Amino acid sequence: MGGHNSFVSKRGKKHVKDLLKQTTSQGAGISTISLTPNVKMVLYVIGLGLGDEKDVTIRGLEAIKSSDKVFLECYTSILSVDKNKLEEYYGKEIVIADRDFVECQAEDIYLPAKEGNVALLVVGDPVCATTHTDIMLRAFELDIDVELIHNASVMGAAGSCGLQLYTCGQTISIPFFEDNWRPTSFYSKIQYNRGGGMHTLCLLDIKVKEPDFEAMKRNKIVFLPPRYMSVNTAAEQLIEAEEIEEGGAYSPTETLCVGMARLGQKDQCIIAGTLEELKEQDFGEPLHCMMICGEVHDLELEFLKKFMVEGSKFKANDHVLQGAAAAAAAKAAKVPEDDNEE
Amino acid sequence: MGGHNSFVSKRGKKHVKDLLKQTTSQGAGISTISLTPNVKMVLYVIGLGLGDEKDVTIRGLEAIKSSDKVFLECYTSILSVDKNKLEEYYGKEIVIADRDFVECQAEDIYLPAKEGNVALLVVGDPVCATTHTDIMLRAFELDIDVELIHNASVMGAAGSCGLQLYTCGQTISIPFFEDNWRPTSFYSKIQYNRGGGMHTLCLLDIKVKEPDFEAMKRNKIVFLPPRYMSVNTAAEQLIEAEEIEEGGAYSPTETLCVGMARLGQKDQCIIAGTLEELKEQDFGEPLHCMMICGEVHDLELEFLKKFMVEGSKFKANDHVLQGAAAAAAAKAAKVPEDDNEE
Numbered sequence: 027m028g029g030h031n032s033f034v035s036k037r038g039k040k041h042v043k044d045l046l047k048q049t050t051s052q053g054a055g056i057s058t059i060s061l062t063p064n065v066k067m068v069l070y071v072i073g074l075g076l077g078d079e080k081d082v083t084i085r086g087l088e089a090i091k092s093s094d095k096v097f098l099e100c101y102t103s104i105l106s107v108d109k110n111k112l113e114e115y116y117g118k119e120i121v122i123a124d125r126d127f128v129e130c131q132a133e134d135i136y137l138p139a140k141e142g143n144v145a146l147l148v149v150g151d152p153v154c155a156t157t158h159t160d161i162m163l164r165a166f167e168l169d170i171d172v173e174l175i176h177n178a179s180v181m182g183a184a185g186s187c188g189l190q191l192y193t194c195g196q197t198i199s200i201p202f203f204e205d206n207w208r209p210t211s212f213y214s215k216i217q218y219n220r221g222g223g224m225h226t227l228c229l230l231d232i233k234v235k236e237p238d239f240e241a242m243k244r245n246k247i248v249f250l251p252p253r254y255m256s257v258n259t260a261a262e263q264l265i266e267a268e269e270i271e272e273g274g275a276y277s278p279t280e281t282l283c284v285g286m287a288r289l290g291q292k293d294q295c296i297i298a299g300t301l302e303e304l305k306e307q308d309f310g311e312p313l314h315c316m317m318i319c320g321e322v323h324d325l326e327l328e329f330l331k332k333f334m335v336e337g338s339k340f341k342a343n344d345h346v347l348q349g350a351a352a353a354a355a356a357k358a359a360k361v362p363e364d365d366n367e368e
Numbered sequence: 369m370g371g372h373n374s375f376v377s378k379r380g381k382k383h384v385k386d387l388l389k390q391t392t393s394q395g396a397g398i399s400t401i402s403l404t405p406n407v408k409m410v411l412y413v414i415g416l417g418l419g420d421e422k423d424v425t426i427r428g429l430e431a432i433k434s435s436d437k438v439f440l441e442c443y444t445s446i447l448s449v450d451k452n453k454l455e456e457y458y459g460k461e462i463v464i465a466d467r468d469f470v471e472c473q474a475e476d477i478y479l480p481a482k483e484g485n486v487a488l489l490v491v492g493d494p495v496c497a498t499t500h501t502d503i504m505l506r507a508f509e510l511d512i513d514v515e516l517i518h519n520a521s522v523m524g525a526a527g528s529c530g531l532q533l534y535t536c537g538q539t540i541s542i543p544f545f546e547d548n549w550r551p552t553s554f555y556s557k558i559q560y561n562r563g564g565g566m567h568t569l570c571l572l573d574i575k576v577k578e579p580d581f582e583a584m585k586r587n588k589i590v591f592l593p594p595r596y597m598s599v600n601t602a603a604e605q606l607i608e609a610e611e612i613e614e615g616g617a618y619s620p621t622e623t624l625c626v627g628m629a630r631l632g633q634k635d636q637c638i639i640a641g642t643l644e645e646l647k648e649q650d651f652g653e654p655l656h657c658m659m660i661c662g663e664v665h666d667l668e669l670e671f672l673k674k675f676m677v678e679g680s681k682f683k684a685n686d687h688v689l690q691g692a693a694a695a696a697a698a699k700a701a702k703v704p705e706d707d708n709e710e
Contacts, residue, residue, distance in 0.1 A: 075518060080426040083417060083519070087426065151520060153527030159671055166674065174528060176417060176520030176632050177425070178493060181533055183518050185495030191523055192541075196566050197534040215564075222560045224538050290518050329501055332508065 069139035069165050071152040073177025076290030078107040079115035086175045090116045093145035095138050097123040101234045102157065103149035103180070104254075104313060106291045112147075120147070124235050128157055136165040151179035180315055183289040184227050187296050188329025189317055195219030197227045200260050200316075202253065210267040216318055217275035220345040223321035228264075230255035230314050254312030257285035257297075261305040264318075278302050282319040282340040284330065285309055299335030307335065320345050411481035411507050413494040415519025418632030420449040421457035428517045432458050435487035437480050439465040443576045444499065445491035445522070446596075446655055448633045454489075462489070466577050470499055478507040493521035522657055525631040526569050529638050530671025531659055537561030539569045542602050544595065552609040558660055559617035562687040565663035570606075572597035572656050596654030599627035599639075603647040606660075620644050624661040624682040626672065627651055641677030649677065662687050 070089040075081030082090070090096060096118045098109060105112075113120050123135060123146070138144050152158050152174050162172050185191045196219060198212040212228070219226045233253040241248035265278040278301040287295040287309035297307045304316075322330070322342050334340075412431040417423030424432070432438060438460045440451060447454075455462050465477060465488070480486050494500050494516050504514050527533045538561060540554040554570070561568045575595040583590035607620040620643040629637040629651035639649045646658075664672070664684050676682075 073520065075425060077427065080430070081518075083425050084422040084429065085419065088422070151524045151527070153524065154533055156532065156667060159530060159667060163667075163670060176423075176525050178415065178518030178520060179524050182493045182495065182521050182524055185493075186516060188501060190498065191496055192539040194539075195537050195561075196564070197536075199534075218564045219537075222538070222557075222564075325498060325501060325505075328505060 067139060067141065068143050068171045068173050069136050069162075070143065070145045070173050070175060071158055071162065072145055072147050072175040073151040073179070074105060074112075074147050074149050075177040076103075076105070076150060076180065076183055077292070078105055079112050081105075081177065081290070082116075083175060083177060086177065087116065089143070089173070089175055090118055090145050090147070092143050093118065094142035096120045096145045096147065097127075097135050098147045099123045099128060099157070100149070101125040101128075102232065105149055106288065118145075126235065128161070132161050132164060136161055136168070136170055139165065139170045140168065151177050151182075154179045154181060178290060180229070180289055180313075181227065184286065184315060184317060186289060186294070187284045187286060187298065187317060187333060188326050189225050189284065189319065190323070190326060193223070193225050193320060194227055194317075195222060195224030195320070197229060199229045200231060200255065200263060202231045202233065202255060202259070203263050203266070208263075208266070208270070210270055213267045213271045213273065213275060217273055220275060220318070220320045223345060225320045226318040228260060228316040228318065230257070230260050230316065232313070255314065256312075257287065257307070257309050257314045257316055258305050260314070260316050261285070261301040265301050265305070276301070276318055277341075277344060279339060280341040280344045282322060282330070282338075282342060282344075284317040284319070284333065285314065286316065287311070287314045289313075289315065296333040297335060298330045298333045298340075299338040300340050303335045303338055303340075409481060409483065410485050410513045410515045411478050411504075412485065412487045412515050412517060413500055413504065414487055414489050414517040415493040415521070416447060416454075416489050416491050417519040418445075418447070418492060418522065418525055419634070420447055421454050423447075423519065423632070424458075425517060425519060428519065429458065431485070431515070431517055432460055432487050432489070434485050435460065436484035438462045438487045438489065439477050440489045441465050441470060441499070442491070443467040443470075443574065445574075447491055448630065460487075468577065470503070474503050474506060478503055478510070478512055481507065481512045482510065493519050493524075496521045496523060520632060522571070522631055522655075523569065526628060526657060526659060528631060528636070529626045529628060529640065529659060529675060530668050531567050531626065531661065532665070532668060535565070535567050535662060536569055536659075537564060537566030537662070539571060541571045542573060542597065542605060544573045544575065544597060544601070545605050545608070550605075550608070550612070552612055555609045555613045555615065555617060559615055562617060562660070562662045565687060567662045568660040570602060570658040570660065572599070572602050572658065574655070597656065598654075599629065599649070599651050599656045599658055600647050602656070602658050603627070603643040607643050607647070618643075618660055619683075619686060621681060622683040622686045624664060624672070624680075624684060624686070626659040626661070626675065627656065628658065629653070629656045631655075631657065638675040639677060640672045640675045640682075641680040642682050645677045645680055645682075 072086045072089055098120050100122055101124050109120050109122060135146055148158060165172050196215050198215050200212055201209060216226045236250045238248040238250050268276060268278060280300060282298060283301055283304055284298045285304045285307060288311060295309050327342060414428045414431055440462050442464055443466050451462050451464060477488055490500060507514050538557055540557050542554055543551060558568045578592045580590040580592050610618060610620060622642060624640060625643055625646055626638060626640045627646045627649060630653060637651050639646060669684060
């Protein structure tokens with residue numbers, strides 16, 4: 027094993043030796059590579075955490091400083107600061123890797139790691155999204171050493187509201203409903219989670235760099251402004267999903283839910299209440315996420331009270347009342363799997 | 369709202385003003401408190417991440433540097449370095465807060481935050497354990513401002529093996545079986561998770577500062593050396609639990625599981641295979657944890673192959689074969705709640 031928390035291929039070490047050999051035999055060919063002991067030729071995948079430029083770890087910052095190229099993946103989450111602020115603080119030029127870039131030019135990220143250090147910065151923790159898994163797998167195939175540098179993720183920070191993370195079931199993603207596309211595949215997952223007394227973390231849709239089809243008809247490539255789903259929209263869609271499915275997975279007027287915005291940032295906002303209540307609250311700027319409670323313990327409830335909508339009409343532990351358990355049981359053998367997150 | 373990611377009570381600001389007033393009216397009484405704009409009088413609860421002294425975030429390090437007292441909670445997890453190394457790197461004296469301390473003297477941690485900054489360091493992320501929730505609640509009652517500084521936790525880093533964290537159900541804790549105490553309350557949770565196609569993260573027991581009852585009989589207070597459950601022991605106990613319960617929640621010879629050790633550290637070790645296979649592997653030093661797979665997708669399996677026991681006899685997606693789904697359905701309405709993690 028090589029670096030910290032690394033996935034070093036068996037041929038990794040040999041590769042360095044080969045390059046050293048090349049230096050001797052080919053000379054100028056690789057003269058731009060400084061093969062000092064500090065150069066490891068690693069693809070660092072570095073979590074930036076959730077807040078701003080200071081939420082990187084010391085280890086992460088050292089890796090960024092040692093990198094020849096730095097990319098920032100920025101379509102699965104956002105920080106509270108922009109690229110310039112990061113560049114200034116890290117002292118490195120940063121190339122934005124949007125969805126197009128990551129999906130169509132991934133090799134531009136991992137191939138340079140055969141000749142020097144490359145840092146791929148990811149908001150939150152690197153292992154929380156399949157995109158990065160994919161890049162890592164492709165790097166492994168080419169014997170590129172990959173080193174993960176972990177950080178906080180929304181899946182951890184969601185515990186700030188007082189709900190125990192141990193009790194969370196599968197995480198769901200709620201996509202923006204469109205006129206003719208109102209998918210409710212998340213519904214049965216909430217139902218199954220609540221049937222087992224589990225909370226459900228809901229990640230809300232992000233639409234970044236979506237093509238403007240109207241403009242495309244005029245042969246112009248135009249992108250729509252980014253859209254981030256609010257807790258309000260999520261609450262409305264969840265209420266609609268219950269109206270469509272009628273499975274009693276949760277009650278819009280009784281089930282306790284927690285809306286959260288900008289978790290891990292200076293002005294994070296947490297409000298607890300029913301879906302009907304949360305629909306009306308102001309959570310401010312993105313990103314938002316949400317928890318739908320399952321079985322709530324006393325300590326959890328005590329903590330949640332701090333964030334409760336005044337006079338909330340919620341009923342604690344209504345997952346039993348709602349018959350979600352029974353409904354979940356009926357569906358236990360066939361949970362759909364069609365909306366895995368990116 | 370005050371500091372970064374803080375829970376500032378409404379009376380928080382007023383409290384500072386009161387103290388300032390006291391400075392004027394009482395003089396020497398609080399002369400040791402330097403009320404410069406930098407002093408916020410905050411209880412920082414700071415995640416240290418999983419590796420060593422360099423896994424703290426910049427924000428976390430700044431908070432430690434600004435604290436008058438620094439405590440290290442050290443009974444729910446461990447780093448790869450000891451207290452001295454942390455003290456040297458952070459430039460602060462650190463007081464170890466073991467289980468006794470946190471449970472019996474918690475006020476020694478949060479009360480000083482009424483007069484200056486206090487840092488409570490926690491391995492991993494601060495919101496992943498109920499103990500810290502409890503201290504925070506007590507601090508709130510006294511109008512003490514609490515600021516969480518997030519970091520990586522085992523619940524996130526467990527994704528390093530390639531299994532999607534979104535697909536994880538409730539997390540279980542596996543306690544050391546004793547001669548006359550072999551609790552299997554985790555069993556029905558695994559069953560329910562797998563019934564819904566979910567993976568199960570298993571946290572393994574830690575026994576730190578357990579009293580030596582033999583010595584106590586001789587009126588001596590002696591503590592046993594710390595014990596950390598290995599993947600091997602966990603695998604054995606899981607096999608025994610299936611023999612006891614006979615619910616077909618998983619198969620010792622077919623269900624794919626992943627043993628992980630020292631996640632986020634230099635020499636982390638990940639091995640995938642069946643329980644019977646993992647029982648025989650050498651994972652090295654603590655901490656260990658484990659994943660029991662539910663429904664495994666192609667990308668997950670491709671990643672896991674990197675860690676697979678040679679010639680593993682696992683059967684992918686055996687959660688359907690095992691009849692776990694049907695069994696879970698029968699139990700859907702009554703999931704026990706008796707082993708919440710500390």
